[in-house]
Amino acid sequence: MIVSMSRVRVAGPAGQLERVLAFVQDLGVLHLVRPEIPRAEPLRHDGMTRHCRRLLDDVEAAITLLGIAPTAPPKHLPEPSAVASARFARRLRRKAAKLAKQRAALEDQKVMLLRYREFFSAFESLIGHELAWPDGKAFYVVLRAGAAAAVTELRAAIAKAVGEEVELLDRPLSSGEIAVLILVSNAAAPKVAKLLADSRVQELPAPAGLGETNLLRAMPALKARLAELPKELAAIDAERKALADTNAAELNRLRWWLHDKLLVLEARARVHTGQHLFVLEGWLPETQKERFVEQLARAFGPEIVVEFLGLERWKATNAPVTLTNPPLFKPFEIVTRMLPLPRYGSIDPTPFLAIFFPAFFGLMLADLGYGVVLGGVAVLLRVKSKPGTTLRSVSFIAGACALFSALFGVLFGELFGTLGHAVGMHPLWFNREEAIVPFLALSVSLGVVHVSLGLVLAAITAWRRGHTREAVGRSVATLMVLLTVVALLAAFKLLPGALLTPTVIALLVAFPILIALEGIVALIELLSSFGHILSYARIMALGTASLMLAVVANKMVGAMGSVVVGVVFALLFHLVNFAIGIFSPTIHALRLHSVEFLGKFFSPGGAEYRPLSHWQPQHER
Amino acid sequence: METALLAIGAGLAVGIPALATAWAQGRIGPAAAASLAEKPELSTTAIILIAIPETMVILGFVVAVMILLRSGGAGG
Numbered sequence A: 001m002i003v004s005m006s007r008v009r010v011a012g013p014a015g016q017l018e019r020v021l022a023f024v025q026d027l028g029v030l031h032l033v034r035p036e037i038p039r040a041e042p043l044r045h046d047g048m049t050r051h052c053r054r055l056l057d058d059v060e061a062a063i064t065l066l067g068i069a070p071t072a073p074p075k076h077l078p079e080p081s082a083v084a085s086a087r088f089a090r091r092l093r094r095k096a097a098k099l100a101k102q103r104a105a106l107e108d109q110k111v112m113l114l115r116y117r118e119f120f121s122a123f124e125s126l127i128g129h130e131l132a133w134p135d136g137k138a139f140y141v142v143l144r145a146g147a148a149a150a151v152t153e154l155r156a157a158i159a160k161a162v163g164e165e166v167e168l169l170d171r172p173l174s175s176g177e178i179a180v181l182i183l184v185s186n187a188a189a190p191k192v193a194k195l196l197a198d199s200r201v202q203e204l205p206a207p208a209g210l211g212e213t214n215l216l217r218a219m220p221a222l223k224a225r226l227a228e229l230p231k232e233l234a235a236i237d238a239e240r241k242a243l244a245d246t247n248a249a250e251l252n253r254l255r256w257w258l259h260d261k262l263l264v265l266e267a268r269a270r271v272h273t274g275q276h277l278f279v280l281e282g283w284l285p286e287t288q289k290e291r292f293v294e295q296l297a298r299a300f301g302p303e304i305v306v307e308f309l310g311l312e313r314w315k316a317t318n319a320p321v322t323l324t325n326p327p328l329f330k331p332f333e334i335v336t337r338m339l340p341l342p343r344y345g346s347i348d349p350t351p352f353l354a355i356f357f358p359a360f361f362g363l364m365l366a367d368l369g370y371g372v373v374l375g376g377v378a379v380l381l382r383v384k385s386k387p388g389t390t391l392r393s394v395s396f397i398a399g400a401c402a403l404f405s406a407l408f409g410v411l412f413g414e415l416f417g418t419l420g421h422a423v424g425m426h427p428l429w430f431n432r433e434e435a436i437v438p439f440l441a442l443s444v445s446l447g448v449v450h451v452s453l454g455l456v457l458a459a460i461t462a463w464r465r466g467h468t469r470e471a472v473g474r475s476v477a478t479l480m481v482l483l484t485v486v487a488l489l490a491a492f493k494l495l496p497g498a499l500l501t502p503t504v505i506a507l508l509v510a511f512p513i514l515i516a517l518e519g520i521v522a523l524i525e526l527l528s529s530f531g532h533i534l535s536y537a538r539i540m541a542l543g544t545a546s547l548m549l550a551v552v553a554n555k556m557v558g559a560m561g562s563v564v565v566g567v568v569f570a571l572l573f574h575l576v577n578f579a580i581g582i583f584s585p586t587i588h589a590l591r592l593h594s595v596e597f598l599g600k601f602f603s604p605g606g607a608e609y610r611p612l613s614h615w616q617p618q619h620e621r
Numbered sequence B: 001m002e003t004a005l006l007a008i009g010a011g012l013a014v015g016i017p018a019l020a021t022a023w024a025q026g027r028i029g030p031a032a033a034a035s036l037a038e039k040p041e042l043s044t045t046a047i048i049l050i051a052i053p054e055t056m057v058i059l060g061f062v063v064a065v066m067i068l069l070r071s072g073g074a075g076g
Helices: A014-026 A046-066 A084-120 A122-130 A148-162 A189-198 A213-267 A285-305 A332-338 A352-364 A368-384 A392-412 A434-465 A468-491 A497-518 A523-533 A539-560 A563-599 B002-038 B041-051 B054-071
Strands: A005-013 A032-035 A136-143 A165-170 A177-186 A276-285 A307-308
Touching: A005 A285, A014 A213, A014 A285, A046 A392, A084 A177, A084 A213, A084 A497, A084 A539, A122 A189, A122 A332, A136 A148, A148 A165, A148 A177, A148 A523, A165 A332, A177 A189, A177 A392, A189 A392, A213 A285, A276 A285, A276 A539, A276 B054, A285 A307, A332 A352, A352 A368, A352 A392, A352 A434, A352 A523, A352 A563, A368 A392, A368 A563, A392 A539, A434 A497, A434 A539, A434 B054, A468 A523, A497 A523, A523 A563, A539 A563, A539 B054, A563 B041, B002 B054
Parallel strands: none
Antiparallel strands: A005 A276, A005 A307, A032 A276, A136 A177, A165 A177
């Protein structure tokens, strides 16, 4: 449910503002908003904010470049000297950036030299041969993987251009590329160079800085350089680690302080300050009201005045929104959070999701075997997840869905489809394989309940927000849905026929009332409600499809000739059915909630409750 | 003959909405993927939007089952 909020105004001497803001930040419950006071300008601290942001950029960059692990917030955060901290952070950032750049350059060089070495190794046995062409020129080319045909083309093209004064050798490289060595006389070299340039074949030049333009002759120097590189890299790593070890504590402390300071500066922009007084306004949970007043009074005495503004509880549509739910429902907040936040004054759908989502899912999957497997997955996720994480919530939801699947599996007598029948399992309620109409009736009945509940919640929301006419209109619409259902049941003799006439009369009376209250749009909404109810037939459709796939999987055992092959195919088919059985019911249960149910009453557009508090990594937007 | 016609009717009741669903999903899918490239937070909405046309084939399936039940082709 949505936590009810109170709007509070705090006023005091301007000189106390810094202390009050620091105190409010320590309490961490007040969501600040601009006070509605005419002719009052908020305090601006653009220069300070810019300085802090620049400094924080340097600190964050230094922390990242030096690979410093984030720490827990320090207990005491003394205000650092602005100039000294700026110098410290800038100096460290530069040093760290320089080391990172040096390291990256060495890594690049290493990769490049390894590539040259590989090329060289491919032709190492020919080094004497190449040197036997003292007045010749060598071209080194690497062709991309799978371009073997290009070698033949290249050979033919060069032979055509320069005749017999050429030798072309090729070797495959470990990467799949092809190393090509072209040896030509000096006289023919310009023609070959032009041909390579025209055909956009890239030459591999000798590595820079090795003092030798001939690749093969440059190799001894290249090997020596490769041997030196690990030592240079290790030296850089050692220097970086020493720098990180020395400065980690100070950088982390500065990081926490700067984030906190920026939050306060942001909050100060929402405070109105005159020559003598400051006024700040905000929202806090009703449950925190007394503690807030008491602690402020204890810390500052009578010079700080706290006033609660008399806004009616559910009409304050601009109040920030935070959700609170019992532990059993809380994990389902991750589903609610996939949607935009509900507006203050509307209804949090989480408890309804927590009840109906796993029930719909279970009714669609409805298999003891699949339920147990899903339960195993849920346990595995729980073991692998940490408390408070999304994965932990997912594991809880998966567990709830598994429980409902197993429960309905027992009720319908299903264990991996009809396999349960072989071990003496029988339907306690009805057999979904045969009783298709009862299953359809159950699905649509659930639709009636769910859609009617949505309409009732819409009426409550409208009533809470003071829209009495809308509230009555939604109530009449709910009544009309229920009356129509009763009339249909009576018409098909599923209820006593005597009910038909009174319900039709009641419908005829309710119809003009609905039109009078909500206009002609209400008629369209009413018809769409019936469409939504029929949409719940998908529970039956998906459930039956899931069961039929499981039955087909089981029949594979006897249909393949060999029992072993049949069992393997059956297991594979069950695996596929299980995957579909997880995915499809999730999507459709979500859809039934999002379109058919929430569409009736859910009002998105709530502002998130963000109290002024000490910085935590999730504060980052 | 009547049974055969009922079976064809049941097949059409699923087949035609399935084509319509496929056509609709084929249009929604690329649009959803393009939206997700810019706003990944819309993933839930995108999945739900893609699931919406499935109503057609699901209701077609229900109608087909009803036809088959009438013909005695399925248990009931």
